[in-house]
Amino acid sequence: MDVQTWTFLIVxxxxxxxxxxxIKTRAGSTKDFYVAGGGVPPLANGMxxxxxxxxxxxxxSMAGIISFKGYDGSVYLMGWTGGYVLLALLLAPYLRKxxxxxxxxxxxxxxxxTTARLVAVVAAIFVSFTYVAGQMRGVxxxxxxxxxxxxxxxxxIGMGVVLLYAVLGGMKGITYxxxxxxxxxxxxxxxxxxxIALMMTGTPIPQIGFGGMLQGSLGDGIANGESIxxxxxxxxxxxxxxxxxYTSGSKAMIDVFCITMALMVGTAGLPHVIIRFYTVPKxxxxxxxxxxxxxxxxxxxxxxxxxxxxxRTNLIGAVEGAxxxxxxxxxxxxxxxxEGKFAPTWLKxxxxxxxxxxxxxxxxxxxxxxxxxxxxxKPDYVGEAGDEAARGASGExxxxxxxxxxDNELYIDRDIMVLANPEIAGLPNWVIALVAAxxxxxxxSTAAGLLLVISTAVSHDLLKRTLxxxxxxxxxxxxxxxxxxxxxxxxxxxGIHPPGFVAEVVAFAFGLAASSFFPAILMGIFSRRMxxxxxIAGMVLGLGFTTAYIVYFKFLHLEQNRAENWFLGxxxxxxxxxxxxxxxxxxxxxxxFTKPPSAEVEELITSIRVPKGAGSASRH
Amino acid sequence: MTESPSxxxxxxxxxxxxxxEHLSSEETATAASYWxxxxxxxxxxxxxxxxxxxxxxxxxxxxxxxxxxxxxxxxLGFWFAQQGSIYAFVILIFVYVVLMNRMDRRFGVQED
Numbered sequence: 001m002d003v004q005t006w007t008f009l010i011v012x013x014x015x016x017x018x019x020x021x022x023i024k025t026r027a028g029s030t031k032d033f034y035v036a037g038g039g040v041p042p043l044a045n046g047m048x049x050x051x052x053x054x055x056x057x058x059x060x061s062m063a064g065i066i067s068f069k070g071y072d073g074s075v076y077l078m079g080w081t082g083g084y085v086l087l088a089l090l091l092a093p094y095l096r097k098x099x100x101x102x103x104x105x106x107x108x109x110x111x112x113x114t115t116a117r118l119v120a121v122v123a124a125i126f127v128s129f130t131y132v133a134g135q136m137r138g139v140x141x142x143x144x145x146x147x148x149x150x151x152x153x154x155x156x157i158g159m160g161v162v163l164l165y166a167v168l169g170g171m172k173g174i175t176y177x178x179x180x181x182x183x184x185x186x187x188x189x190x191x192x193x194x195x196i197a198l199m200m201t202g203t204p205i206p207q208i209g210f211g212g213m214l215q216g217s218l219g220d221g222i223a224n225g226e227s228i229x230x231x232x233x234x235x236x237x238x239x240x241x242x243x244x245x246y247t248s249g250s251k252a253m254i255d256v257f258c259i260t261m262a263l264m265v266g267t268a269g270l271p272h273v274i275i276r277f278y279t280v281p282k283x284x285x286x287x288x289x290x291x292x293x294x295x296x297x298x299x300x301x302x303x304x305x306x307x308x309x310x311x312r313t314n315l316i317g318a319v320e321g322a323x324x325x326x327x328x329x330x331x332x333x334x335x336x337x338x339e340g341k342f343a344p345t346w347l348k349x350x351x352x353x354x355x356x357x358x359x360x361x362x363x364x365x366x367x368x369x370x371x372x373x374x375x376x377x378k379p380d381y382v383g384e385a386g387d388e389a390a391r392g393a394s395g396e397x398x399x400x401x402x403x404x405x406x407d408n409e410l411y412i413d414r415d416i417m418v419l420a421n422p423e424i425a426g427l428p429n430w431v432i433a434l435v436a437a438x439x440x441x442x443x444x445s446t447a448a449g450l451l452l453v454i455s456t457a458v459s460h461d462l463l464k465r466t467l468x469x470x471x472x473x474x475x476x477x478x479x480x481x482x483x484x485x486x487x488x489x490x491x492x493x494x495g496i497h498p499p500g501f502v503a504e505v506v507a508f509a510f511g512l513a514a515s516s517f518f519p520a521i522l523m524g525i526f527s528r529r530m531x532x533x534x535x536i537a538g539m540v541l542g543l544g545f546t547t548a549y550i551v552y553f554k555f556l557h558l559e560q561n562r563a564e565n566w567f568l569g570x571x572x573x574x575x576x577x578x579x580x581x582x583x584x585x586x587x588x589x590x591x592x593f594t595k596p597p598s599a600e601v602e603e604l605i606t607s608i609r610v611p612k613g614a615g616s617a618s619r620h
Numbered sequence: 621m622t623e624s625p626s627x628x629x630x631x632x633x634x635x636x637x638x639x640x641e642h643l644s645s646e647e648t649a650t651a652a653s654y655w656x657x658x659x660x661x662x663x664x665x666x667x668x669x670x671x672x673x674x675x676x677x678x679x680x681x682x683x684x685x686x687x688x689x690x691x692x693x694x695x696l697g698f699w700f701a702q703q704g705s706i707y708a709f710v711i712l713i714f715v716y717v718v719l720m721n722r723m724d725r726r727f728g729v730q731e732d
Contacts, residue, residue, distance in 0.1 A: 066702075071681075074701035078673045081706045085669045088713045089662050093720075207703060211692030229693025247698040248685055257678050264673075282731050284721060291713040298706050305702040526659075609658075610651050612729040 006433035007147055014184055014437050015161055018444070021180060022165030022173040030477050033170030034101040034456050035278045040175055042285040046292020048178035049276045051185065051441070052449035053080075053267075053297060055131070056138025058304075059185055059442035064414035067308035067315075070238075071249030074305075075256055079263025081294060081301050086268040086518075088290030092277040094525045096286035097608045101278060102453075103271045103517060104461040110524040111532040112601060114466060119539060121461045123516055124271040127509045128450040128457075129491070131272075135447035136495025142439040152496050158444065159492040166448045166455075167484045171279060174448045181441035182296060188438025189300055191431055192421040193307050199425055200310045201230055210306035214313070218425075222317035234313045241320065242371045246312065252563065258574030265580055266510030269518035272449045275456070283611035311417045314424060318344050319410065320369045324358060324394040343367060346423045351397055352385040355413035358396045359403055365394045370408040375401035379411055451491065455484035508550050511572075515542035515579025523587060528605055534591030542583025549575045654727040661719055665712055672708040677701035 001009075027033040040048070058080070066073030098106055103124060108117025136155050143154025165173045193206045201209030202216035214223040214230045223233065234246045244250035267273065276293075277286045322341045350356040357379035358367055382398040383390025392398050399411075422431040459480035464471055471479070516539045523530040523538075550572045553561040563569055570578060607613070676684060681697030689699045724730040 071698055071701060074677065074698075077702055078677055078705050081709050082669065082673050085666075085709050085712055089665060089716055208692075210703070211689060211694040211699070213693070231693045231695065231698070247695045248682065253678060253682075257674060260673065260678065284717075284724070284731060287713075287717045287720060291710070291717055294713055295710050298710050302703055302706050606648070606651060609655050610729040611724055611731050613731070 001429060003429045003432050004148065006430045007436050010430070010433045010437045011147070011440060014180075014441065017180055018161065018177045019164055021176045022169045025169050025172045025176050027168070027170035027172045027477070030460070030473050030480065032172045033477055033480050034452075034460060035275075036170075036172040036175045038279060039281055040279040042280055042289035043292055044175065044179050045276060045280050045285070045289040047182045047296055048175045048445075049273065049289065049293035050296035051178040051182035051445035052276060053273060053293070053446070054185065054300060054442050055446040056135055056142075056439060056443035058300065059189065060138065060142075060418050060439050061415055063304040063308045063311070064417035066305050067312045067417045068414055069249070070244070070246035070312075072251045072256065073308065074249075075259040075263060077301055077305060079260045080267055081297060082260070082264040083267025084290055084294040084297070086264060087273065087277075088287060088294070090522055091268060091274065091525070092286045092290050093283045093611065094608045095274060095521070096277050096280065097283050097611060098604075099278075101275075101460055102456055103274050103521070104457065105465065106524065107517075107520055107535075108461075108465065110601060110604065111520075111535045112598065113532045113536065116520075116532065116536055116539070117461060117466065119536070120517070120520075121457045123512060123543075124457045124461075125454055127270065127512055128272060128453045129487075129494070130509050132447050132450040132454075132487075132491040133494035135443045135450070136491050138443040139440060139447070140495055142436055142443065147436075155492050155495040158440070158447070158495075159488050162444055162448050162451065163485060163488045166451050166488065167481050170480065170484075171275075171452055174445075174452055175279060177448065178445045181445040184441040185438040185445075186296075186299060188434045188441070189303065189418075191434060192418075192425060192427060193303050195427055195431075196307065196310050196314075196421055196425045200314060206303045206306035206310070210309055218314055218317075222313060230309060230313060234309060234316075237313070237316045237320075241316070241369060244371075246309070252569050254569050255563075255566075255571050255574055258570045258577040260574075262514045262574050262576035262580075263510055265514040265518045266512075266576055269513035269516070269521070270509075271457075271513075271517070272446075272453045274521075275453060276449075307421065308417065311421060311424070315412070316369060318424075319347060319367050321366055323366050324360070324396055325365060344424070346420055349423065350413075350416050350420055354379065354381065354385075355416045357381070357399050357411040359399060359401075359409050359411075360392060360394060360396065361403060361407070361409050363393070368407055368409045370406060372406035372408045373404055374406075374408045374411045375399060375403045377401055447491065451484055451487045454487040455480050458483035458487075508547075508554075511546045511550060511576030511579060512543065514576035515539075515546040515583055519580055519583040519587065523584070525605070525608060527591075528602065529591055529596055530587060531591050531594055531597045533594040534587040534589075537590040538583040538585075538587030541586045542579040545582050546576050546579030549579075650727055650729065654723070654729055657723055657727070658720070661716070661723070665716055668708065669712055672700060673705040677705045 031037055062076055065076065095106060100106065100109070104117045104120035107120040108114065136158060139158030140151035140154035143149050143157060144151040147154070165177050169177070194204050197206040197209035198204050199216045199218040201212040201214065201219055203209040203212055210230065212230060214228055214233050219230070231247055238244065238246050249256070277289065280286050280289055322343045324343045347356055351358070357374070359374050362368070380400045381390065382400055385397065390398055419435065422435055459476055463479055464476050519542065520535050520539050523535065549567070553572045561572070563571070567575070567578070676697065677700040681701060684697035684700065685695040687696045688694055689696055694703070721730070
């Protein structure tokens with residue numbers, strides 16, 4: 001069977017599975033809808049949290065980013081896992097004991113303030129929307145690439161599926177679908193990883209092969225008879241070609257530090273992650289489900305850097321100095337250089353899909369891969385892939401972009417690292433189809449979790465807790481379903497017409513969570529003295545500073561976005577850490593000369609600090 | 621260390637996290653020393669969290685990269701940044717869970 005038939009088959013089967021689960025786990029009350037009835041077993045909750053957390057970006061783009069950045073890519077690995085330690089130790093058990101449904105619930109009740117609740121609602125909705133737009137786009141792209149439907153149709157199909165199970169099932173439906181989606185995405189990520197580990201290093205375990213010797217069917221060719229470890233060879237290749245060393249990177253240490261911190265703290269402060277810890281029956285279960293969640297996440301997060309290094313080594317080995325026109329092509333170029341090494345078939349396939357471009361600057365017919373961009377911007381191909389007239393002397397697709405001064409001739413889109421792996425490793429068609437299904441599972445599971453946060457914020461925090469406190473459970477459930485439906489449609493619209501700033505806004509989401517939610521919640525639990533004035537002042541200034549900094553460098557003065565202009569050399573991605581410090585400092589200062597919180601809040605704090613007496617999450 | 625069976629286990633859970641419930645003075649004292657023990661444990665675990673990631677994975681990484689993880693080709697600082705810190709995080713949470721559950725029972729504040 002060809003790739004497309006396999007993809008239809010596997011994607012179809014997984015979608016049917018998700019919808020089947022959704023129908024079986026319909027929500028009957030707001031409690032079902034918001035927190036899955038509060039009865040999710042910790043292991044299942046851990047798996048669902050992992051699927052919720054690992055987005056299309058984790059699945060498709062992260063390994064690619066690390067592959068191109070080497071050590072500098074570690075910020076994502078540490079940042080997106082270390083946050084779970086903070087979550088497990090500092091937030092999850094106490095929020096579970098608090099026992100309401102949402103993050104704005106806690107902020108509003110702990111600080112006895114509707115203003116604080118509303119600030120939290122707006123921040124939760126904003127963070128979730130930025131994220132969800134990216135997920136819907138991811139769904140569209142996977143559909144577009146593997147099923148040959150347009151990105152728009154892909155987004156609409158994705159919307160339909162999410163709509164069905166998020167609106168019907170609420171948190172209950174989402175949780176059990178996410179368990180299934182975790183299994184699909186993990187299997188899809190591991191199969192190619194195991195094979196490529198075998199081919200590059202002769203061991204099936206990627207985490208071990210990562211530090212192992214270069215051997216096996218592909219590895220032997222690159223080692224060229226030398227006995228050398230994969231990473232040593234990779235560093236050597238990087239040095240030879242003028243790239244920054246793979247294992248030590250080139251970012252300033254303070255920036256690496258701050259980005260990692262902002263991502264960790266932001267992870268712990270993201271509402272769609274926190275909300276998951278309200279779904280388990282006990283405080284004890286909240287602790288252990290954070291452990292399970294991180295374990296399940298760690299399988300992918302320790303495999304991804306290994307895949308990144310394998311793919312990078314293989315890429316350089318396969319393309320550098322290779323002659324583009326291979327002997328199978330119609331008319332070989334005379335006196336081809338490159339010592340009989342020819343460009344692999346997958347390179348040409350991905351060139352046809354528009355993710356690779358080669359500009360033969362010196363006209364020698366061989367690919368030269370160096371540091372720097374080969375030309376300005378993304379490739380602007382002269383004609384369609386099938387158009388022979390739009391091809392150059394070696395048969396490559398011509399691009400209209402102005403070439404750059406440097407020696408590099410190759411443009412490679414980062415996202416192909418995961419997508420192209422099965423092809424590079426020569427795996428059967430069903431594996432390629434599996435990767436497509438995995439990407440979809442990752443995108444859909446994250447989108448559903450985020451949509452739930454949005455609908456809960458509207459129906460629970462805004463309607464029930466602020467505007468219409470007397471609303472009946474039935475009406476509130478209806479409102480939750482309606483707002484989920486509206487949110488899906490908005491997200492779909494953003495997926496089809498993505499605002500140009502989606503990538504920038506993701507950095508923003510973490511900075512926002514780091515400089516607002518995390519300090520407010522942490523101080524709400526760990527400080528008896530922290531009061532309304534302190535928390536609000538801290539959130540406003542922390543958030544204000546972070547927003548201003550990001551907007552200045554990412555929207556208003558893009559041309560100044562360079563290390564020498566940054567505050568202490570900290571990039572906009574890492575500035576959330578500074579915002580967080582400002583939040584803590586301002587809050588402590590303001591709280592010290594305003595009056596301490598009321599006796600009720602005192603008791604609330606006492607109560608959340610001990611596990612004893614935790615009922616399941618409740619509505620009032 | 622006495623159980624109060626009426627608290628917090630009713631069907632809709634509405635009295636569960638209810639902040640208006642009152643603790644006796646003995647319970648308050650237990651809660652305070654439980655909290656101090658809890659914070660001590662957190663500080664120990666978080667300093668490990670900080671050392672493996674920000675310490676070995678970032679601040680000391682250039683120095684540690686002079687060595688390799690024994691038996692492998694990993695430069696040590698790089699290994700901490702891309703592998704070791706993640707393993708440590710997982711272990712930290714499970715250690716925390718075991719120690720906290722034990723501590724809950726020692727202070728008699730467990731849920732059941």
